[in-house]
Amino acid sequence: MKYPQALQELIDEFSFIDDKMEILEYVYELSEEVVEFPIANWSEKTRIIGCQSEAHLEVVVKDGIVELRCGADSKIVQGMMGLVTIAINGRTAEDVLQLKPDFAQEMGILNSLSPSRSNGFRNLFDKVMLEIRIKQ
C-alpha cells in the first residue's frame, strides 16, 4: 500500500534501526507529536480499552479534515499515538479510512512491543477509525 509521505518517511527511518532500545527511544520521542488532549477532558468515553496505562483520545472531523487529539500516562503509548497522529492528521476522513494498521508491523513496532501493548495499538487504531466513521 502507498502511504502518505510523512508516514512513509517514518517507516523508512525505522527500517534502519534494529536495536530495540533505539526503536523504543524513537517511539518515546514521537510522544511529542500528539495534539494535546487535556486530562480534564479524559473520561470513560475517551478511554482506550485494552491499554494497561491510561490512554485517551478524541477525534474531530472539520470540513472533512481529521484531527486526532490524545494523550497517555505512558510516554511509549503516547509515542504510538504520535505515530498515528503523523499518519492521519490534516488528511481527509475518506483518505484516512483507507489506512490499515499494518504500517506499525512494517516499522517493527508491533514486534517490538508486548502482545498486550500490540493489542493496545490495535485498540487505539480501531477506536480512531470508529470515531472518524461516526463523525464523518
Place this chain on the structure above:
Amino acid sequence: MSLKDDFPILSREVNGHPLVYLDNAATTQKPQVVIDAMSQYYSNSNANVHRAVHTLAGEATEGYEDCRRWIKSWFNAEKAILTGGTTEAINLVAHGWGRANLQAGDAIVLTEMEHHSDIVPWQILSEERGIEIRYVPVLDDFTLDMEAYIASLENAKLVCVVHTSNVLGVRNPVDELISLAHKAGAKILIDAAQAVPHDRIDFEQFNADFMAFSAHKMCGPTGIGALLVKNDAFEQMQPFMGGGDMIESVTTSGSTYQKNEHKFEAGTPKIAEAVGWSAAFDWMSKIDLPAHHERLLNIAKWTAEQLRGLGFTVYGRHQSGDGAVVSFLHPTIHSEDFARFLDAKGFAVRTGHHCAQPLLNRLGITGTIRASFYLYNTQDEAEKFIQIVQYIVEKFA
C-alpha cells in the same frame, strides 16, 4: 557448573541480549529434568489413571500418585488434594468447605494484602450466602494491623491470609496468625503460593487447617497445585466438582463418594503435570533452599537500596524471612515504559497491579514495577539490572 545450566531457557537471548529473568514471583523457569520427565511421560507411559489394568495405566497412576507422595513427604501433610493451582485450591476451600460450613451472618477474615485469588472466591460465596467479609488493614510499614486482626476474629469462622505477599515480599507472622485464629475458634487457610518456593514448610507443625500453593512457582509445570488439609477439616468438606474418579458408585438415584483425596479430584487429572512436579521436587531436594533464600533476600535488599538511592520508592522491607521481591516506582517515568526499556535489554520484570488491587489502593498507587529473584539469579545480574535502570533514569527522567 552453575544452577543456571540446568535451565535451558536461561541460555536464550532476548532482543539481542542474554535473558535475565526477574519475573519469578509470576512463575519460575523449569529445569531440564522437569521438561524431560513430562516429555518422557507422554512418549512412554501416557494413559488415564485409576481406571484400567493395563501396564500403561499402571505407570500413569503410579506417576500421578507419586506426586502426591512427594507433596505429603515434602510438607509433612496427611491430606494433599491435587488441584489446578493456588486459585483452584482456594476455590475448593470456598466451595468444598465454605458451602458446607458457613451460613448467612457468619464472618470470615481476609486481609488487604491478599491476591485476587484469595478475595474473589470469598466475594462470590459472600454474595451467594450472605457471609460477612472483614478485611484486616495493612499499616504504613507494610505489615498487617495485628490489633485489628485480633478484633476481627470475634465470632469469625474462617481466616484466609497470604503467607508472603507477592507484591511486597512481606512475610506475615503466620505462626501467630494461626494460633490466634485457633484460639478464637476459627479455621485458617494460608495462601502459600509465594512461600513454598523458598521455604520447606512442615504443615503438621505449622498447624494451619488449609494451605494452598502452585507448582509453577517452584520449578514445576503450570496447571497444577495442591491443597493441604488437616484431617478434621477434610472430614467437613463436601465435593464441589462431581464426575468420574471421585465416586465409589453411581446409580440413577444417587452416588457415593470416595473417602480420600480423590473425592475432590473429579475427572481426568493433571497427570503429565504431576509427573513434572515430582521431577521438580526431586531436583529441589538437592538444593540448599534456606541458603539460597538468604542469598536471594540479600540480593533483593541490595537492589532495593540501590533503587532508593536512584530516587525510586520501594514498597517492602526485606527483613529476614521475606520474599526476594522488589516492588518499586519512579516519580516520573511510567512503570510500563520502564519495563519496556528493560525488556529491550533482555530483562524480564512485571508491571501492573499484580492481582492485588486492594493492596495497591491501600498504598495509593495503581501499579508497581516488580523484580523477583529465584534460585538461578545472581548478584551479578542485579548489578547489571541496576546499571540499565540507572541508564534509563539518566536518559528519561
